[in-house]
Amino acid sequence: DSGVTQTPKHLITATGQRVTLRCSPRSGDLSVYWYQQSLDQGLQFLIQYYNGEERAKGNILERFSAQQFPDLHSELNLSSLELGDSALYFCASSVGLAGVDGELFFGEGSRLTVL
Amino acid sequence: TQLLEQSPQFLSIQEGENLTVYCNSSSVFSSLQWYRQEPGEGPVLLVTVVTGGEVKKLKRLTFQFGDARKDSSLHITAAQPGDTGLYLCARTGGTYKYIFGTGTRLKVLA
Numbered sequence: 061d062s063g064v065t066q067t068p069k070h071l072i073t074a075t076g077q078r079v080t081l082r083c084s085p086r087s088g089d090l091s092v093y094w095y096q097q098s099l100d101q102g103l104q105f106l107i108q109y110y111n112g113e114e115r116a117k118g119n120i121l122e123r124f125s126a127q128q129f130p131d132l133h134s135e136l137n138l139s140s141l142e143l144g145d146s147a148l149y150f151c152a153s154s155v156g157l158a159g160v161d162g163e164l165f166f167g168e169g170s171r172l173t174v175l
Numbered sequence: 176t177q178l179l180e181q182s183p184q185f186l187s188i189q190e191g192e193n194l195t196v197y198c199n200s201s202s203v204f205s206s207l208q209w210y211r212q213e214p215g216e217g218p219v220l221l222v223t224v225v226t227g228g229e230v231k232k233l234k235r236l237t238f239q240f241g242d243a244r245k246d247s248s249l250h251i252t253a254a255q256p257g258d259t260g261l262y263l264c265a266r267t268g269g270t271y272k273y274i275f276g277t278g279t280r281l282k283v284l285a
Contacts, residue, residue, distance in 0.1 A: 164265075166218050168217055
């Protein structure tokens with residue numbers, strides 16, 4: 061158990077809909093990262109927050125947005141969903157910003173299926 | 176944009192065989208990490224390498240960081256079915272984010 065909690069574990073929805081994925085980081089971790097993993101793919105970085113502020117952005121679509129709340133949990137909002145958005149979405153946390161030997165702790169992921 | 180290329184993409188071997196997977200980049204790493212992801216789970220950190228030429232061992236796994244810090248390899252000796260999974264290398268990007276490689280999917284057959 062990494063200590064990172066993601067909900068829901070599975071989600072099935074239709075094209076055009078909007079969903080929210082939730083992540084609770086490990087106790088004490090200030091950084092939260094979101095990644096997308098499509099079938100047989102590596103991890104695509106979406107966005108990173110540190111102590112409530114956005115710190116880095118990857119190839120995140122404009123239809124996607126995220127935030128980190130004062131209690132440090134984070135939500136990833138996906139809207140106007142398309143078939144190609146079907147993927148595993150991972151949240152990871154770390155104590156601080158990405159340092160030389162910082163470790164990422166991953167949740168078990170949220171599997172999104174868009175029909 | 177994928178900054179880290181891993182090879183091979185897929186590997187299926189028999190129990191007891193040795194194997195090596197590679198992680199390459201056109202730019203220098205400040206540090207590099209290897210993660211393993213098992214089916215239905217998130218990736219878990221195996222090792223961090225920092226110094227060019229560094230070699231680290233974790234039981235049957237040997238990790239090497241290239242002298243020029245632009246590549247790394249993971250060698251598994253006498254692979255076991257429990258080694259099955261997706262192996263990912265990762266580097267910290269210029270602005271705090273972790274960039275992951277394309278991954279090597281390993282299957283070890285009993």
